[in-house]
Amino acid sequence: MDNLFINVDRNTYRWSVDYEKHKYNSGIFKPRVNIDDYLLIHSSIAITNKCNLNCIYCYKEVNKKTEIHEIPKEEIFNYINLLTNMDNYKLKTIQLIGGEPLIHSEIIEIIDFLLSKGIQVRISTNGMSDIIKKPEFKHILNDTKVEFRVSLDSHIESIHDSFRGKGTFKKLIGNIEYLCQHKCRLSVKSVITKSNIKDLKPMLYFLKERNISNFAYSALYNLGSAEDKFYSENYISNSDILLEILNILEEDPSLAKLLRPNILRHVLDSLFIKNPYILSKMYLYVNYDGNIYPQDQLIYDKFCLGNIYKLNNDIFGDIVSRFKDIKLRYEINRKECLECDFYPFCVKGNYGELYKKDEKLLECFPNCDDLKKFISILMKNGSNSRNILLKMHNIS
Numbered sequence: 382m383d384n385l386f387i388n389v390d391r392n393t394y395r396w397s398v399d400y401e402k403h404k405y406n407s408g409i410f411k412p413r414v415n416i417d418d419y420l421l422i423h424s425s426i427a428i429t430n431k432c433n434l435n436c437i438y439c440y441k442e443v444n445k446k447t448e449i450h451e452i453p454k455e456e457i458f459n460y461i462n463l464l465t466n467m468d469n470y471k472l473k474t475i476q477l478i479g480g481e482p483l484i485h486s487e488i489i490e491i492i493d494f495l496l497s498k499g500i501q502v503r504i505s506t507n508g509m510s511d512i513i514k515k516p517e518f519k520h521i522l523n524d525t526k527v528e529f530r531v532s533l534d535s536h537i538e539s540i541h542d543s544f545r546g547k548g549t550f551k552k553l554i555g556n557i558e559y560l561c562q563h564k565c566r567l568s569v570k571s572v573i574t575k576s577n578i579k580d581l582k583p584m585l586y587f588l589k590e591r592n593i594s595n596f597a598y599s600a601l602y603n604l605g606s607a608e609d610k611f612y613s614e615n616y617i618s619n620s621d622i623l624l625e626i627l628n629i630l631e632e633d634p635s636l637a638k639l640l641r642p643n644i645l646r647h648v649l650d651s652l653f654i655k656n657p658y659i660l661s662k663m664y665l666y667v668n669y670d671g672n673i674y675p676q677d678q679l680i681y682d683k684f685c686l687g688n689i690y691k692l693n694n695d696i697f698g699d700i701v702s703r704f705k706d707i708k709l710r711y712e713i714n715r716k717e718c719l720e721c722d723f724y725p726f727c728v729k730g731n732y733g734e735l736y737k738k739d740e741k742l743l744e745c746f747p748n749c750d751d752l753k754k755f756i757s758i759l760m761k762n763g764s765n766s767r768n769i770l771l772k773m774h775n776i777s
Contacts, residue, residue, distance in 0.1 A: 604734060
């Protein structure tokens with residue numbers, strides 16, 4: 382298998398695994414997407430940098446900041462109105478992050494406003510806030526347009542608490558069970574490290590037994606609190622995580638449905654579906670200080686597009702125009718990517734890690750080889766990969 386070539390047609394994106402290198406396997410790919418279809422489909426807002434935890438690998442480093450920020454609801458409403466009034470664009474999803482978004486003093490009003498606009502709301506939360514069980518929050522739990530993405534790093538109390546703090550597991554599990562009882566849209570998110578990779582299978586069963594239908598994961602980022610020593614001791618690559626997942630699914634294919642909200646699903650879609658949904662790595666991001674950036678890991682002056690406290694129609698139109706230019710330059714039309722055999726299927730690496738390596742963002746992502754290996758594994762196991770995708774889409 383290691384001697385096989387990956388061949389990808391630059392015009393049709395069709396791929397094959399063969400013993401011979403094909404002539405069409407060179408040159409630059411044409412972009413696979415129309416940028417306007419994806420430009421403003423999603424936005425993320427760090428509504429506060431207040432947090433009730435201090436996770437040892439947090440790339441946001443929120444508790445290392447001395448100044449506390451909380452964006453007032455009126456500024457968020459104005460930003461959303463400007464987004465939804467843009468011609469030729471359709472906003473579908475807003476992600477609320479922090480810090481911890483559920484401890485924002487106006488969180489209920491913010492969510493209610495987003496729902497009134499018909500927007501899907503994803504709340505990235507550590508699941509520790511008491512507001513989850515308050516009566517005034519119940520209507521939000523019951524709304525199908527709201528998804529709670531809750532952080533749980535292990536079904537084993539000692540492992541989870543080692544990352545998030547002693548005593549966090551018991552309270553979090555209580556809140557997760559409460560969310561499950563109310564049949565709200567719930568996904569669980571884990572950071573996969575050397576400490577929890579071998580417990581992934583029982584973790585999936587732990588979630589399945591509680592009727593949690595979506596499990597998201599990420600590899601550790603070499604950023605923030607996880608830089609250097611902690612990273613080197615705990616990092617495990619995306620391709621190694623994939624190999625563990627493939628072993629798990631070989632034993633129990635029914636677990637594939639749990640893994641839908643992951644890069645695995647996005648790569649499989651791009652390999653086997655003619656017009657897949659493309660995972661966008663650049664989107665308008667509002668930082669907790671109000672500054673607007675093209676990505677939540679490019680919090681640098683050179684990438685600042687504006688500020689949420691200083692917006693009107695003209696200013697926002699200029700922000701969108703500059704954001705489009707940045708997205709074209711650094712995501713869709715990256716020369717390093719357009720020449721790569723895996724371009725049509727790749728979810729790209731971490732921009733924060735890339736910036737540490739190359740402030741011009743022109744070089745390969747630090748985990749480029751890992752992502753290529755990830756895609757190669759799926760290609761070389763084509764039939765099995767296709768079957769996993771069918772299970773994810775609930776097609777027998």
